[in-house]
Amino acid sequence: MRGIISEKMMDEGTDARELPGNLLVAQSGGPTVVINSSLAGVVQEALNHECIGEVYGALNGLHGILSGQLVDLAEESQHVIRGLRHTPGAALGSFRRRMEAGDLEKMFVAFERMDIRYLFYIGGNGSQAAIHAIHGHAQKIGYEIRAIGIPKTIDNDLVITDHSPGYGSVVKYVATTVREIAIDDQSMGDYNLVSIIEVMGRDAGWIAAGSMLARTSGTPFDAPHLIYIPERPFIDQEFLSSVKKVLMQSRYCLVVVSEGIRNSEGNYVQVSGIKDPLGRTELGGAAEYLQSLVEKNLKIKTRTTKLGIAQRAAAHCASTRDNEEAYECGVRAVKAAIGGASGKMVTIVRESDTPYQVSYGLSALDEIAGKVKEFPQAWVDESGSMISNNFLRYVSPLIQGEVEVPHKGGLPEYVHLLGAEKFSKKVAAGPGGYR
Amino acid sequence: MRGIISEKMMDEGTDARELPGNLLVAQSGGPTVVINSSLAGVVQEALNHECIGEVYGALNGLHGILSGQLVDLAEESQHVIRGLRHTPGAALGSFRRRMEAGDLEKMFVAFERMDIRYLFYIGGNGSQAAIHAIHGHAQKIGYEIRAIGIPKTIDNDLVITDHSPGYGSVVKYVATTVREIAIDDQSMGDYNLVSIIEVMGRDAGWIAAGSMLARTSGTPFDAPHLIYIPERPFIDQEFLSSVKKVLMQSRYCLVVVSEGIRNSEGNYVQVSGIKDPLGRTELGGAAEYLQSLVEKNLKIKTRTTKLGIAQRAAAHCASTRDNEEAYECGVRAVKAAIGGASGKMVTIVRESDTPYQVSYGLSALDEIAGKVKEFPQAWVDESGSMISNNFLRYVSPLIQGEVEVPHKGGLPEYVHLLGAEKFSKKVAAGPGGYR
Numbered sequence: 001m002r003g004i005i006s007e008k009m010m011d012e013g014t015d016a017r018e019l020p021g022n023l024l025v026a027q028s029g030g031p032t033v034v035i036n037s038s039l040a041g042v043v044q045e046a047l048n049h050e051c052i053g054e055v056y057g058a059l060n061g062l063h064g065i066l067s068g069q070l071v072d073l074a075e076e077s078q079h080v081i082r083g084l085r086h087t088p089g090a091a092l093g094s095f096r097r098r099m100e101a102g103d104l105e106k107m108f109v110a111f112e113r114m115d116i117r118y119l120f121y122i123g124g125n126g127s128q129a130a131i132h133a134i135h136g137h138a139q140k141i142g143y144e145i146r147a148i149g150i151p152k153t154i155d156n157d158l159v160i161t162d163h164s165p166g167y168g169s170v171v172k173y174v175a176t177t178v179r180e181i182a183i184d185d186q187s188m189g190d191y192n193l194v195s196i197i198e199v200m201g202r203d204a205g206w207i208a209a210g211s212m213l214a215r216t217s218g219t220p221f222d223a224p225h226l227i228y229i230p231e232r233p234f235i236d237q238e239f240l241s242s243v244k245k246v247l248m249q250s251r252y253c254l255v256v257v258s259e260g261i262r263n264s265e266g267n268y269v270q271v272s273g274i275k276d277p278l279g280r281t282e283l284g285g286a287a288e289y290l291q292s293l294v295e296k297n298l299k300i301k302t303r304t305t306k307l308g309i310a311q312r313a314a315a316h317c318a319s320t321r322d323n324e325e326a327y328e329c330g331v332r333a334v335k336a337a338i339g340g341a342s343g344k345m346v347t348i349v350r351e352s353d354t355p356y357q358v359s360y361g362l363s364a365l366d367e368i369a370g371k372v373k374e375f376p377q378a379w380v381d382e383s384g385s386m387i388s389n390n391f392l393r394y395v396s397p398l399i400q401g402e403v404e405v406p407h408k409g410g411l412p413e414y415v416h417l418l419g420a421e422k423f424s425k426k427v428a429a430g431p432g433g434y435r
Numbered sequence: 436m437r438g439i440i441s442e443k444m445m446d447e448g449t450d451a452r453e454l455p456g457n458l459l460v461a462q463s464g465g466p467t468v469v470i471n472s473s474l475a476g477v478v479q480e481a482l483n484h485e486c487i488g489e490v491y492g493a494l495n496g497l498h499g500i501l502s503g504q505l506v507d508l509a510e511e512s513q514h515v516i517r518g519l520r521h522t523p524g525a526a527l528g529s530f531r532r533r534m535e536a537g538d539l540e541k542m543f544v545a546f547e548r549m550d551i552r553y554l555f556y557i558g559g560n561g562s563q564a565a566i567h568a569i570h571g572h573a574q575k576i577g578y579e580i581r582a583i584g585i586p587k588t589i590d591n592d593l594v595i596t597d598h599s600p601g602y603g604s605v606v607k608y609v610a611t612t613v614r615e616i617a618i619d620d621q622s623m624g625d626y627n628l629v630s631i632i633e634v635m636g637r638d639a640g641w642i643a644a645g646s647m648l649a650r651t652s653g654t655p656f657d658a659p660h661l662i663y664i665p666e667r668p669f670i671d672q673e674f675l676s677s678v679k680k681v682l683m684q685s686r687y688c689l690v691v692v693s694e695g696i697r698n699s700e701g702n703y704v705q706v707s708g709i710k711d712p713l714g715r716t717e718l719g720g721a722a723e724y725l726q727s728l729v730e731k732n733l734k735i736k737t738r739t740t741k742l743g744i745a746q747r748a749a750a751h752c753a754s755t756r757d758n759e760e761a762y763e764c765g766v767r768a769v770k771a772a773i774g775g776a777s778g779k780m781v782t783i784v785r786e787s788d789t790p791y792q793v794s795y796g797l798s799a800l801d802e803i804a805g806k807v808k809e810f811p812q813a814w815v816d817e818s819g820s821m822i823s824n825n826f827l828r829y830v831s832p833l834i835q836g837e838v839e840v841p842h843k844g845g846l847p848e849y850v851h852l853l854g855a856e857k858f859s860k861k862v863a864a865g866p867g868g869y870r
Contacts, residue, residue, distance in 0.1 A: 090622035093624035172846070188531070189495035307742075314612070316611055414614070
């Protein structure tokens with residue numbers, strides 16, 4: 001595999017000279033259940049390279065870099081580093097703040113002071129854009145640093161890479177839950193029932209589509225019966241007649257809907273109007289919107305489930321393959337930097353479906369930052385409410401294997417970074433936290 | 436164990452004469468992840484008794500009994516019966532319809548025709564009331580039948596029994612999910628956050644209280660920070676000041692709320708106004724109500740999760756102890772009936788906490804039917820928003836052990852009763868199903 005990377009790097013004329021210095025790794029954006037597995041990959045691979053001195057982690061990403069809140073990851077026990085491989089959340093702390101004017105300058109003062117020469121950012125679109133800006137600034141001011149992005153997103157919307165670490169596990173959890181709810185729905189036999197499950201997906205339907213895996217047979221009357229994704233406009237009347245059609249054949253109709261579905265005018269259905277810290281409209285309420293349509297128009301009992309944050313935190317239901325690929329992306333990022341690469345993101349390249357085989361590559365960040373990989377229209381059937389079986393060939397391999405999470409007292413046992421805990425104790429300080 | 440039952444039965448002057456005849460078992464009410472484990476217990480114990488002829492299952496409970504839709508459980512494969520022990524939903528199909536005038540008479544015509552002499556009902560309050568009525572009618576008309584109730588409810592609100600099969604598993608799943616969401620919340624470090632998780636519990640706070648188990652330390656600043664149950668009136672201002680207090684010490688505040696919380700006038704907060712088939716107000720919206728309070732009054736980012744039906748269907752996260760006790764309740768019910776008992780429900784009697792030990796008893800249904808076991812006020816602390824540690828001694832033993840669910844293709848593999856499938860194919864017939 002390393003061969004592949006070096007090759008690519010030669011093509012791109014990277015500089016393989018040995019660069020002595022310290023390493024800084026950060027996490028950002030919404031966590032996934034495998035984001036810490038990538039962190040473990042970076043830390044463990046870093047120890048294999050003499051030229052890397054200190055291995056720092058930035059607390060709360062950009063925030064920690066700017067405020068100098070770093071933890072020494074070499075100080076963490078082997079038990080904790082191993083535990084990261086099954087622990088959800090962002091162990092270093094995450095953040096959503098965007099870069100502001102002057103941030104880059106401040107950052108490089110800190111980099112110089114701490115002799116940071118290796119920078120790894122585990123994140124989605126926003127993070128890759130940040131790495132891209134940092135790499136550009138380094139070249140502008142002639143500061144030698146090797147900055148590599150590590151893909152991470154449950155949304156699977158990063159371009160070029162075949163898929164993103166975090167996606168396989170969220171789909172495994174959602175499909176497991178949809179299958180379980182379907183069995184419950186099916187057993188309530190004395191009335192018709194519409195069951196609506198709202199899943200994440202602001203702009204892309206990858207997660208909702210993945211619920212297709214819950215089907216035990218190929219038949220269209222196996223749950224989920226209907227799937228609605230943001231890429232297709234949501235038409236009330238089409239939805240209602242689809243539900244009626246399903247109920248002609250089945251006593252229940254199970255619907256999976258992305259939080260981000262929009263009507264034909266392109267507006268989110270029933271947005272709450274609340275804004276998040278980035279000024280984006282907070283979603284949620286898609287399930288309630290569909291519920292009100294069914295209950296008003298069809299007078300059929302309807303239940304909703306909103307999995308919310310559980311989707312990206314359910315480490316007890318993680319995919320082994322996803323977990324291993326996340327770890328490997330961390331390892332590859334370090335190897336790529338050692339090999340001289342910078343301004344790149346590690347990508348997963350699918351070599352074959354059966355048997356499932358991948359290699360790892362590198363892509364220039366300017367081809368990735370700010371771009372969104374939509375769910376392919378070719379995989380949505382004519383009805384617009386069901387996903388084609390071709391998609392299953394793509395997604396099935398990503399959910400294989402069950403990560404074994406150690407349990408204590410009947411509950412999963414997760415780890416905390418000692419350094420991060422020290423800080424959070426130090427900084428706990430009323431509303432506003434330590435800002 | 437059997438000794439205990441026989442003893443009780445002696446006291447109650449039960450009739451231990453051998454009664455030859457057929458067995459009928461039914462499931463009703465909302466399923467739990469272990470309701471089929473009790474069914475497996477009934478079926479497997481029945482095979483040990485010569486006097487029991489056919490072993491029938493009623494499809495969709497009362498409905499199947501009245502319409503004669505029965506399956507021959509002896510025809511099911513060993514693989515399927517074994518599979519029932521980890522399969523969610525009600526394998527025989529459930530129902531919510533209440534008994535109507537004339538039902539008892541119709542029922543006994545069917546019983547006589549099929550020589551049903553052993554009747555087992557796996558369910559909650561409503562089902563126990565049904566068994567009670569059936570037992571009473573049998574005595575009135577002098578029809579010899581041994582009717583035993585098997586406890587089942589995620590709500591844990593059945594009286595007399597120490598706890599009900601189904602409760603341990605829902606609590607294990609909710610506490611696991613709360614712990615995972617807490618870790619995610621904690622890692623979003625650049626802004627304060629209120630996280631609200633709505634769980635089931637129309638009248639009793641047992642499930643919400645069980646989320647206490649998610650705490651990794653005894654400190655009050657470990658999530659969940661606040662818990663609201665139906666037994667205590669919900670006061671907006673108290674809630675808001677509690678949230679503020681938590682945010683003085685922690686960057687996030689995780690709240691677990693029962694769907695059934697009521698204001699001081701005793702009305703559900705923000706009910707949707709929709710009625711279910713029994714004319715009961717459909718709940719849900721408690722989380723949204725708390726969210727709007729926080730966002731309007733405190734202007735803090737708030738996210739909600741509504742676990743919905745997933746709570747009672749998440750067999751991939753079931754408690755081994757709960758599963759084994761559910762199975763044993765099925766076994767005990769058959770033994771009790773063979774011993775001559777009728778009009779009784781199997782109860783779990785806690786002999787000790789450490790080591791955890793239970794025995795199984797029998798209680799008269801008139802002491803159980805229609806009664807609700809509220810969450811003990813003594814276990815709610817002064818603040819009204821947190822549960823005392825004494826409760827942990829009660830609940831901890833119930834979530835011990837992880838049920839191993841076979842997986843195929845990365846997803847849990849569940850079973851279907853062949854007989855039930857045949858019927859559901861036969862009866863699929865448009866809206867209204869087969870009613």
